[in-house]
Amino acid sequence: MKKITFVLIALFLISAFAFGVSLNTQTVMSTATVEAINAQNSQLGLPWKAGLNGFSGKTIEQLSVMNGWRPLPKDFVNAILSKAKKLTTTDDMLMGSYTMFNPLTMDASNLPTAYDLSNQFVQYPGISYVTPVKDQGYHGTCWAFSTTETFETALAMQGVVPYSNIPVLSTQFVAYHDIDWNLLIAANGWVIQDSNFDAGGNQYFSMYNAIRYGIPPATDFPTISYENSPWIEWDPQNPNWQKDLIYSQGTLLLLSAPEEAYYYNVSYNQYIDAIKTMIMKYGSVSVSYSVPADFFGYQSGVYVPVNPGTSANPYVGGHAVQIVGWIDNYVASNGQTYNVWIVRNSWGSSWGMNGYWLQPWVTPQEYASGNVPAWKFESYGNWFFVPIFKTNNTVWSAADFNNDGYVNMTDWNMLVNAMQQTNPSSQTIAKYDIGVPKTGKIGGGSLEQFMYLWNLAAQSGH
Numbered sequence: 001m002k003k004i005t006f007v008l009i010a011l012f013l014i015s016a017f018a019f020g021v022s023l024n025t026q027t028v029m030s031t032a033t034v035e036a037i038n039a040q041n042s043q044l045g046l047p048w049k050a051g052l053n054g055f056s057g058k059t060i061e062q063l064s065v066m067n068g069w070r071p072l073p074k075d076f077v078n079a080i081l082s083k084a085k086k087l088t089t090t091d092d093m094l095m096g097s098y099t100m101f102n103p104l105t106m107d108a109s110n111l112p113t114a115y116d117l118s119n120q121f122v123q124y125p126g127i128s129y130v131t132p133v134k135d136q137g138y139h140g141t142c143w144a145f146s147t148t149e150t151f152e153t154a155l156a157m158q159g160v161v162p163y164s165n166i167p168v169l170s171t172q173f174v175a176y177h178d179i180d181w182n183l184l185i186a187a188n189g190w191v192i193q194d195s196n197f198d199a200g201g202n203q204y205f206s207m208y209n210a211i212r213y214g215i216p217p218a219t220d221f222p223t224i225s226y227e228n229s230p231w232i233e234w235d236p237q238n239p240n241w242q243k244d245l246i247y248s249q250g251t252l253l254l255l256s257a258p259e260e261a262y263y264y265n266v267s268y269n270q271y272i273d274a275i276k277t278m279i280m281k282y283g284s285v286s287v288s289y290s291v292p293a294d295f296f297g298y299q300s301g302v303y304v305p306v307n308p309g310t311s312a313n314p315y316v317g318g319h320a321v322q323i324v325g326w327i328d329n330y331v332a333s334n335g336q337t338y339n340v341w342i343v344r345n346s347w348g349s350s351w352g353m354n355g356y357w358l359q360p361w362v363t364p365q366e367y368a369s370g371n372v373p374a375w376k377f378e379s380y381g382n383w384f385f386v387p388i389f390k391t392n393n394t395v396w397s398a399a400d401f402n403n404d405g406y407v408n409m410t411d412w413n414m415l416v417n418a419m420q421q422t423n424p425s426s427q428t429i430a431k432y433d434i435g436v437p438k439t440g441k442i443g444g445g446s447l448e449q450f451m452y453l454w455n456l457a458a459q460s461g462h
Helices: 002-018 031-044 060-066 074-082 142-157 171-176 181-186 203-212 257-264 268-282 293-297 364-369 409-419 426-432 444-459
Strands: 048-050 114-116 250-254 285-292 298-301 315-331 337-344 356-360 384-388
Touching: 031 048, 031 293, 060 293, 060 315, 114 268, 142 171, 142 203, 142 268, 142 285, 142 315, 142 384, 171 203, 203 250, 203 285, 203 384, 203 444, 250 268, 250 444, 257 268, 257 364, 268 285, 268 315, 268 364, 268 384, 285 293, 293 298, 315 356, 409 426, 409 444
Parallel strands: none
Antiparallel strands: 048 298, 114 315, 250 384, 285 315, 285 384, 315 337, 337 356
Protein backbone atom coordinates (compact mmCIF):
# COMPACT_ATOMS: atom_id res chain seq x y z
CA MET A 1 0.00 0.00 0.00
CA LYS A 2 2.86 2.36 0.83
CA LYS A 3 4.50 1.52 -2.48
CA ILE A 4 1.33 2.32 -4.44
CA THR A 5 0.91 5.61 -2.58
CA PHE A 6 4.48 6.60 -3.37
CA VAL A 7 4.00 5.85 -7.06
CA LEU A 8 0.80 7.88 -7.19
CA ILE A 9 2.49 10.85 -5.52
CA ALA A 10 5.45 10.62 -7.94
CA LEU A 11 3.14 10.54 -10.94
CA PHE A 12 1.23 13.52 -9.60
CA LEU A 13 4.42 15.52 -9.15
CA ILE A 14 5.65 14.68 -12.65
CA SER A 15 2.29 15.56 -14.16
CA ALA A 16 2.11 18.83 -12.28
CA PHE A 17 5.64 19.74 -13.29
CA ALA A 18 4.96 18.85 -16.91
CA PHE A 19 2.29 21.48 -17.03
CA GLY A 20 4.49 23.97 -15.17
CA VAL A 21 5.95 25.40 -18.41
CA SER A 22 3.17 27.19 -20.25
CA LEU A 23 4.21 28.37 -23.70
CA ASN A 24 1.40 30.52 -25.03
CA THR A 25 1.77 32.76 -28.07
CA GLN A 26 2.92 35.71 -25.94
CA THR A 27 5.76 33.79 -24.32
CA VAL A 28 9.14 35.40 -25.02
CA MET A 29 12.08 33.17 -25.91
CA SER A 30 14.40 34.23 -23.10
CA THR A 31 16.83 32.85 -20.55
CA ALA A 32 13.93 32.20 -18.18
CA THR A 33 11.98 30.29 -20.84
CA VAL A 34 15.00 28.17 -21.76
CA GLU A 35 15.72 27.38 -18.11
CA ALA A 36 12.12 26.38 -17.53
CA ILE A 37 12.11 24.05 -20.54
CA ASN A 38 15.39 22.45 -19.46
CA ALA A 39 14.18 22.00 -15.90
CA GLN A 40 11.04 20.27 -17.16
CA ASN A 41 12.98 18.06 -19.59
CA SER A 42 15.39 17.07 -16.82
CA GLN A 43 12.55 16.24 -14.46
CA LEU A 44 10.88 14.06 -17.07
CA GLY A 45 14.11 12.49 -18.32
CA LEU A 46 13.73 13.79 -21.88
CA PRO A 47 16.70 13.52 -24.27
CA TRP A 48 17.09 17.14 -25.41
CA LYS A 49 18.13 20.57 -24.23
CA ALA A 50 16.96 24.08 -25.00
CA GLY A 51 19.28 27.04 -25.44
CA LEU A 52 19.43 30.68 -26.40
CA ASN A 53 19.68 31.44 -30.10
CA GLY A 54 18.84 34.17 -32.59
CA PHE A 55 15.19 34.01 -31.50
CA SER A 56 15.88 35.49 -28.07
CA GLY A 57 13.56 38.39 -27.29
CA LYS A 58 10.92 37.26 -29.79
CA THR A 59 7.49 36.05 -28.75
CA ILE A 60 6.23 32.70 -30.00
CA GLU A 61 3.58 34.56 -31.97
CA GLN A 62 6.27 36.55 -33.77
CA LEU A 63 8.25 33.40 -34.49
CA SER A 64 5.26 31.41 -35.72
CA VAL A 65 5.28 33.36 -39.00
CA MET A 66 8.26 31.22 -40.06
CA ASN A 67 6.09 28.12 -39.97
CA GLY A 68 4.70 28.77 -43.43
CA TRP A 69 3.86 25.25 -44.55
CA ARG A 70 0.19 24.99 -45.42
CA PRO A 71 -1.73 21.71 -45.70
CA LEU A 72 -3.53 20.91 -48.92
CA PRO A 73 -7.34 21.32 -48.80
CA LYS A 74 -9.03 18.09 -47.71
CA ASP A 75 -11.12 17.76 -50.87
CA PHE A 76 -7.97 18.34 -52.91
CA VAL A 77 -6.18 15.53 -51.07
CA ASN A 78 -9.09 13.14 -51.49
CA ALA A 79 -9.10 13.85 -55.22
CA ILE A 80 -5.37 13.18 -55.48
CA LEU A 81 -5.63 9.92 -53.57
CA SER A 82 -8.59 8.75 -55.64
CA LYS A 83 -6.72 9.81 -58.81
CA ALA A 84 -10.04 11.00 -60.14
CA LYS A 85 -9.73 14.77 -60.39
CA LYS A 86 -7.87 16.71 -63.05
CA LEU A 87 -6.54 20.10 -61.97
CA THR A 88 -5.87 23.16 -64.09
CA THR A 89 -2.90 25.48 -63.67
CA THR A 90 -2.46 28.96 -65.13
CA ASP A 91 -1.21 27.25 -68.28
CA ASP A 92 -4.02 24.69 -68.38
CA MET A 93 -1.69 21.90 -67.31
CA LEU A 94 -2.70 18.97 -65.17
CA MET A 95 -1.34 18.76 -61.64
CA GLY A 96 -0.77 15.04 -61.77
CA SER A 97 2.86 14.58 -62.65
CA TYR A 98 4.09 12.68 -59.61
CA THR A 99 5.64 9.24 -59.38
CA MET A 100 4.39 7.30 -56.36
CA PHE A 101 7.26 5.54 -54.61
CA ASN A 102 6.29 1.90 -54.13
CA PRO A 103 7.68 0.43 -50.89
CA LEU A 104 6.40 -2.99 -51.90
CA THR A 105 8.80 -3.31 -54.84
CA MET A 106 11.94 -1.61 -53.54
CA ASP A 107 15.24 -3.28 -52.71
CA ALA A 108 16.07 -2.46 -49.08
CA SER A 109 18.65 -5.21 -48.58
CA ASN A 110 21.70 -2.95 -48.36
CA LEU A 111 20.46 -0.19 -46.08
CA PRO A 112 23.06 0.76 -43.42
CA THR A 113 22.17 1.33 -39.77
CA ALA A 114 23.32 4.95 -40.04
CA TYR A 115 23.56 7.35 -42.97
CA ASP A 116 24.09 11.11 -43.16
CA LEU A 117 24.23 13.27 -46.27
CA SER A 118 25.47 16.21 -44.18
CA ASN A 119 28.48 14.19 -42.94
CA GLN A 120 28.15 15.80 -39.50
CA PHE A 121 26.54 13.13 -37.30
CA VAL A 122 27.64 10.03 -39.20
CA GLN A 123 30.66 9.67 -41.47
CA TYR A 124 28.80 7.59 -44.02
CA PRO A 125 28.72 8.04 -46.98
CA GLY A 126 31.72 10.15 -45.89
CA ILE A 127 30.94 13.03 -48.24
CA SER A 128 28.77 16.09 -47.71
CA TYR A 129 25.96 16.34 -50.24
CA VAL A 130 24.44 19.51 -48.80
CA THR A 131 25.05 23.23 -49.14
CA PRO A 132 25.52 25.47 -46.07
CA VAL A 133 22.48 25.89 -43.80
CA LYS A 134 20.34 28.87 -44.83
CA ASP A 135 18.24 31.31 -42.82
CA GLN A 136 14.74 31.99 -44.14
CA GLY A 137 14.31 35.05 -41.91
CA TYR A 138 10.89 36.04 -40.63
CA HIS A 139 8.93 34.84 -43.63
CA GLY A 140 6.62 31.89 -44.17
CA THR A 141 8.86 30.49 -46.90
CA CYS A 142 10.09 27.31 -45.22
CA TRP A 143 8.46 25.28 -48.01
CA ALA A 144 10.55 27.14 -50.62
CA PHE A 145 13.76 26.52 -48.66
CA SER A 146 12.90 22.85 -48.18
CA THR A 147 12.16 22.46 -51.91
CA THR A 148 15.28 24.31 -53.06
CA GLU A 149 17.70 22.59 -50.69
CA THR A 150 16.27 19.17 -51.48
CA PHE A 151 16.74 20.07 -55.15
CA GLU A 152 20.41 20.95 -54.50
CA THR A 153 21.18 17.66 -52.78
CA ALA A 154 19.32 15.63 -55.40
CA LEU A 155 21.48 17.18 -58.14
CA ALA A 156 24.60 15.82 -56.48
CA MET A 157 23.19 12.48 -55.33
CA GLN A 158 21.80 11.71 -58.78
CA GLY A 159 25.05 12.63 -60.52
CA VAL A 160 23.92 15.78 -62.30
CA VAL A 161 26.65 17.87 -60.63
CA PRO A 162 29.74 16.83 -58.65
CA TYR A 163 29.29 16.82 -54.86
CA SER A 164 32.21 19.27 -54.64
CA ASN A 165 30.39 21.83 -56.76
CA ILE A 166 26.73 21.79 -55.68
CA PRO A 167 25.05 25.04 -56.76
CA VAL A 168 23.27 27.16 -54.18
CA LEU A 169 19.87 27.76 -55.76
CA SER A 170 17.39 30.60 -55.40
CA THR A 171 14.81 30.23 -52.67
CA GLN A 172 13.59 33.70 -53.65
CA PHE A 173 12.61 32.49 -57.12
CA VAL A 174 10.78 29.46 -55.72
CA ALA A 175 8.98 31.52 -53.06
CA TYR A 176 7.89 34.08 -55.64
CA HIS A 177 5.95 31.37 -57.49
CA ASP A 178 3.62 30.49 -54.63
CA ILE A 179 -0.04 29.47 -54.95
CA ASP A 180 -2.98 31.82 -54.55
CA TRP A 181 -4.49 29.96 -51.63
CA ASN A 182 -7.72 31.97 -51.52
CA LEU A 183 -8.45 31.13 -55.15
CA LEU A 184 -7.46 27.49 -54.67
CA ILE A 185 -9.84 27.05 -51.73
CA ALA A 186 -12.66 29.07 -53.30
CA ALA A 187 -12.46 26.89 -56.42
CA ASN A 188 -12.42 23.65 -54.38
CA GLY A 189 -8.96 22.85 -55.69
CA TRP A 190 -9.82 23.09 -59.37
CA VAL A 191 -8.05 26.35 -60.22
CA ILE A 192 -4.34 26.96 -59.61
CA GLN A 193 -2.89 30.48 -59.86
CA ASP A 194 0.52 31.90 -58.98
CA SER A 195 0.93 34.52 -56.27
CA ASN A 196 3.95 36.21 -54.69
CA PHE A 197 2.06 36.99 -51.48
CA ASP A 198 3.90 35.65 -48.42
CA ALA A 199 1.02 33.44 -47.34
CA GLY A 200 2.82 30.15 -46.84
CA GLY A 201 3.10 27.31 -49.31
CA ASN A 202 3.34 23.60 -49.97
CA GLN A 203 5.93 21.41 -51.68
CA TYR A 204 3.23 19.69 -53.71
CA PHE A 205 3.06 22.84 -55.84
CA SER A 206 6.67 24.01 -55.60
CA MET A 207 8.05 20.63 -56.69
CA TYR A 208 5.76 20.77 -59.71
CA ASN A 209 6.93 24.31 -60.47
CA ALA A 210 10.53 23.05 -60.44
CA ILE A 211 9.55 20.93 -63.45
CA ARG A 212 7.62 23.78 -65.08
CA TYR A 213 9.73 26.85 -64.23
CA GLY A 214 13.05 25.40 -63.14
CA ILE A 215 15.20 27.04 -60.42
CA PRO A 216 18.04 29.54 -61.06
CA PRO A 217 21.18 30.02 -58.93
CA ALA A 218 20.88 32.18 -55.82
CA THR A 219 23.31 34.66 -57.38
CA ASP A 220 20.70 35.37 -60.07
CA PHE A 221 17.88 35.84 -57.54
CA PRO A 222 19.38 36.46 -54.08
CA THR A 223 17.18 36.28 -51.00
CA ILE A 224 15.60 39.61 -50.08
CA SER A 225 14.24 39.52 -46.55
CA TYR A 226 12.01 42.37 -45.41
CA GLU A 227 10.66 41.38 -42.02
CA ASN A 228 7.47 43.41 -42.30
CA SER A 229 6.80 42.93 -46.01
CA PRO A 230 3.87 40.70 -47.03
CA TRP A 231 5.29 40.17 -50.52
CA ILE A 232 8.11 38.15 -52.07
CA GLU A 233 10.19 40.48 -54.23
CA TRP A 234 11.14 39.97 -57.88
CA ASP A 235 14.63 41.40 -58.33
CA PRO A 236 16.83 39.40 -60.73
CA GLN A 237 20.50 40.36 -60.56
CA ASN A 238 21.40 38.66 -63.82
CA PRO A 239 19.60 39.78 -67.01
CA ASN A 240 20.34 36.36 -68.53
CA TRP A 241 18.97 34.37 -65.59
CA GLN A 242 16.75 32.24 -67.85
CA LYS A 243 19.83 30.56 -69.30
CA ASP A 244 20.82 29.40 -65.82
CA LEU A 245 17.58 27.58 -64.98
CA ILE A 246 17.87 23.99 -63.78
CA TYR A 247 14.80 21.80 -64.29
CA SER A 248 13.86 18.56 -62.62
CA GLN A 249 12.11 15.92 -64.70
CA GLY A 250 9.75 14.64 -62.06
CA THR A 251 9.06 14.16 -58.37
CA LEU A 252 9.06 11.02 -56.27
CA LEU A 253 6.20 11.01 -53.74
CA LEU A 254 5.64 8.91 -50.61
CA LEU A 255 2.44 9.37 -48.60
CA SER A 256 2.12 9.67 -44.83
CA ALA A 257 2.25 6.58 -42.62
CA PRO A 258 -1.55 6.25 -42.13
CA GLU A 259 -2.16 6.74 -45.86
CA GLU A 260 0.48 4.23 -47.01
CA ALA A 261 -0.81 1.67 -44.49
CA TYR A 262 -4.44 2.18 -45.54
CA TYR A 263 -4.20 2.60 -49.31
CA TYR A 264 -1.29 0.31 -50.09
CA ASN A 265 -1.11 -2.12 -47.15
CA VAL A 266 2.53 -1.21 -46.51
CA SER A 267 4.09 -2.70 -43.37
CA TYR A 268 5.93 -0.63 -40.77
CA ASN A 269 9.38 -1.86 -41.76
CA GLN A 270 8.64 -1.34 -45.45
CA TYR A 271 7.56 2.23 -44.76
CA ILE A 272 10.69 3.15 -42.77
CA ASP A 273 12.88 1.45 -45.36
CA ALA A 274 11.12 3.40 -48.11
CA ILE A 275 12.13 6.72 -46.52
CA LYS A 276 15.70 5.49 -46.09
CA THR A 277 15.84 4.26 -49.67
CA MET A 278 14.60 7.60 -51.01
CA ILE A 279 17.38 9.39 -49.11
CA MET A 280 20.14 6.98 -50.05
CA LYS A 281 19.20 6.65 -53.71
CA TYR A 282 17.88 10.11 -54.61
CA GLY A 283 18.88 12.66 -51.95
CA SER A 284 17.44 14.53 -48.97
CA VAL A 285 13.68 14.26 -48.56
CA SER A 286 11.42 17.30 -48.22
CA VAL A 287 8.97 16.80 -45.33
CA SER A 288 6.57 18.76 -43.13
CA TYR A 289 5.10 18.61 -39.61
CA SER A 290 3.30 20.67 -36.94
CA VAL A 291 5.60 22.71 -34.68
CA PRO A 292 5.18 22.70 -30.87
CA ALA A 293 6.02 26.03 -29.23
CA ASP A 294 9.05 24.67 -27.34
CA PHE A 295 10.74 23.69 -30.63
CA PHE A 296 11.98 27.26 -31.14
CA GLY A 297 14.29 26.79 -28.15
CA TYR A 298 15.78 23.46 -29.26
CA GLN A 299 19.57 23.29 -28.95
CA SER A 300 20.66 19.63 -28.94
CA GLY A 301 19.61 16.03 -28.45
CA VAL A 302 16.62 14.00 -29.61
CA TYR A 303 13.61 16.28 -29.78
CA VAL A 304 10.64 14.87 -27.84
CA PRO A 305 8.14 17.61 -26.88
CA VAL A 306 6.08 17.67 -23.68
CA ASN A 307 2.30 17.74 -24.14
CA PRO A 308 2.43 18.89 -27.79
CA GLY A 309 -0.78 20.40 -29.06
CA THR A 310 -2.06 21.38 -25.60
CA SER A 311 -2.42 24.84 -24.08
CA ALA A 312 0.89 24.25 -22.29
CA ASN A 313 2.76 23.58 -25.54
CA PRO A 314 0.51 24.51 -28.48
CA TYR A 315 1.15 23.83 -32.13
CA VAL A 316 2.11 27.10 -33.80
CA GLY A 317 1.90 26.30 -37.49
CA GLY A 318 3.29 23.87 -40.02
CA HIS A 319 6.92 23.76 -41.05
CA ALA A 320 8.80 22.22 -44.01
CA VAL A 321 12.37 20.89 -43.69
CA GLN A 322 14.51 18.01 -45.02
CA ILE A 323 15.52 14.62 -43.72
CA VAL A 324 19.17 14.08 -44.66
CA GLY A 325 19.83 10.80 -42.88
CA TRP A 326 19.08 8.45 -40.02
CA ILE A 327 20.60 6.58 -37.08
CA ASP A 328 19.22 3.25 -35.86
CA ASN A 329 19.36 2.69 -32.09
CA TYR A 330 20.83 6.08 -31.20
CA VAL A 331 21.74 6.25 -27.52
CA ALA A 332 20.54 9.62 -26.23
CA SER A 333 21.69 11.68 -23.26
CA ASN A 334 19.06 10.09 -21.00
CA GLY A 335 20.50 6.63 -21.68
CA GLN A 336 17.51 5.55 -23.75
CA THR A 337 17.72 4.29 -27.32
CA TYR A 338 15.86 5.99 -30.15
CA ASN A 339 15.61 5.48 -33.88
CA VAL A 340 16.08 8.98 -35.29
CA TRP A 341 16.02 11.02 -38.45
CA ILE A 342 18.78 13.58 -39.04
CA VAL A 343 16.98 16.74 -40.05
CA ARG A 344 18.10 20.02 -41.60
CA ASN A 345 16.28 23.25 -40.75
CA SER A 346 16.26 26.68 -42.43
CA TRP A 347 16.58 28.86 -39.32
CA GLY A 348 20.31 29.51 -39.60
CA SER A 349 23.29 27.68 -38.11
CA SER A 350 22.93 29.29 -34.68
CA TRP A 351 19.73 27.30 -34.10
CA GLY A 352 19.94 23.68 -32.94
CA MET A 353 23.04 21.65 -33.70
CA ASN A 354 24.53 23.89 -36.40
CA GLY A 355 21.08 24.14 -37.98
CA TYR A 356 20.17 20.43 -37.57
CA TRP A 357 18.25 18.29 -35.11
CA LEU A 358 17.44 14.65 -34.35
CA GLN A 359 13.84 13.48 -34.33
CA PRO A 360 12.32 10.04 -33.54
CA TRP A 361 10.65 7.97 -36.24
CA VAL A 362 7.02 7.00 -36.09
CA THR A 363 6.81 4.00 -33.73
CA PRO A 364 5.38 0.58 -34.69
CA GLN A 365 2.48 1.23 -32.29
CA GLU A 366 1.70 4.61 -33.85
CA TYR A 367 1.94 3.12 -37.32
CA ALA A 368 -0.40 0.22 -36.49
CA SER A 369 -3.02 2.50 -34.92
CA GLY A 370 -2.73 5.30 -37.48
CA ASN A 371 -2.53 7.78 -34.61
CA VAL A 372 0.76 9.48 -35.43
CA PRO A 373 1.32 12.72 -33.47
CA ALA A 374 1.29 15.86 -35.61
CA TRP A 375 4.86 16.80 -34.62
CA LYS A 376 6.22 13.74 -36.43
CA PHE A 377 6.92 13.83 -40.16
CA GLU A 378 4.94 10.65 -40.80
CA SER A 379 1.62 12.03 -39.52
CA TYR A 380 -1.51 12.13 -41.67
CA GLY A 381 -1.39 14.51 -44.63
CA ASN A 382 2.38 15.00 -44.50
CA TRP A 383 4.03 13.69 -47.66
CA PHE A 384 7.65 13.03 -48.63
CA PHE A 385 9.11 14.59 -51.80
CA VAL A 386 12.31 14.13 -53.81
CA PRO A 387 12.95 15.72 -57.24
CA ILE A 388 14.07 13.33 -59.95
CA PHE A 389 16.66 13.90 -62.68
CA LYS A 390 16.29 11.06 -65.14
CA THR A 391 19.16 10.15 -67.43
CA ASN A 392 17.97 9.21 -70.88
CA ASN A 393 18.62 10.04 -74.52
CA THR A 394 15.08 11.15 -75.34
CA VAL A 395 14.98 14.29 -77.48
CA TRP A 396 12.33 16.99 -77.38
CA SER A 397 10.68 15.75 -80.57
CA ALA A 398 9.25 12.78 -78.63
CA ALA A 399 6.67 15.25 -77.28
CA ASP A 400 5.86 16.73 -80.71
CA PHE A 401 2.87 14.47 -81.20
CA ASN A 402 1.46 16.26 -84.26
CA ASN A 403 4.89 16.54 -85.94
CA ASP A 404 4.65 20.29 -86.60
CA GLY A 405 8.17 21.01 -85.32
CA TYR A 406 7.00 22.52 -82.03
CA VAL A 407 6.03 21.35 -78.55
CA ASN A 408 3.08 23.37 -77.29
CA MET A 409 -0.43 23.21 -75.83
CA THR A 410 -1.71 21.31 -78.85
CA ASP A 411 0.64 18.45 -78.01
CA TRP A 412 -0.26 18.71 -74.33
CA ASN A 413 -3.97 18.40 -75.11
CA MET A 414 -3.29 15.39 -77.34
CA LEU A 415 -1.46 13.73 -74.44
CA VAL A 416 -4.27 14.52 -72.01
CA ASN A 417 -6.90 13.16 -74.40
CA ALA A 418 -4.92 9.96 -74.82
CA MET A 419 -4.50 9.67 -71.06
CA GLN A 420 -8.26 9.93 -70.55
CA GLN A 421 -9.10 7.08 -72.93
CA THR A 422 -10.53 4.07 -71.14
CA ASN A 423 -9.02 1.46 -73.44
CA PRO A 424 -6.29 3.07 -75.56
CA SER A 425 -4.95 1.04 -78.46
CA SER A 426 -1.44 -0.35 -78.48
CA GLN A 427 -0.53 2.28 -81.09
CA THR A 428 -1.81 5.07 -78.83
CA ILE A 429 0.13 3.73 -75.85
CA ALA A 430 3.30 3.41 -77.93
CA LYS A 431 2.98 7.03 -79.04
CA TYR A 432 2.09 8.68 -75.73
CA ASP A 433 3.90 6.51 -73.19
CA ILE A 434 6.96 8.76 -73.10
CA GLY A 435 7.76 8.35 -69.41
CA VAL A 436 11.11 7.09 -68.18
CA PRO A 437 11.03 4.18 -67.82
CA LYS A 438 8.14 3.25 -70.11
CA THR A 439 5.31 1.54 -68.21
CA GLY A 440 3.03 0.31 -70.96
CA LYS A 441 0.39 2.85 -70.02
CA ILE A 442 -0.12 6.61 -70.22
CA GLY A 443 0.25 8.04 -66.72
CA GLY A 444 1.99 10.57 -64.51
CA GLY A 445 5.41 9.62 -65.85
CA SER A 446 4.36 10.78 -69.32
CA LEU A 447 3.19 14.11 -67.88
CA GLU A 448 6.50 14.57 -66.10
CA GLN A 449 8.50 13.79 -69.20
CA PHE A 450 6.36 16.07 -71.36
CA MET A 451 7.13 19.02 -69.08
CA TYR A 452 10.84 18.27 -69.33
CA LEU A 453 10.77 17.90 -73.12
CA TRP A 454 8.71 21.07 -73.46
CA ASN A 455 11.48 22.94 -71.66
CA LEU A 456 14.10 21.38 -73.95
CA ALA A 457 12.08 22.37 -77.01
CA ALA A 458 11.69 25.96 -75.78
CA GLN A 459 15.44 26.24 -75.20
CA SER A 460 16.10 25.22 -78.80
CA GLY A 461 13.40 27.43 -80.31
CA HIS A 462 10.82 24.70 -80.82
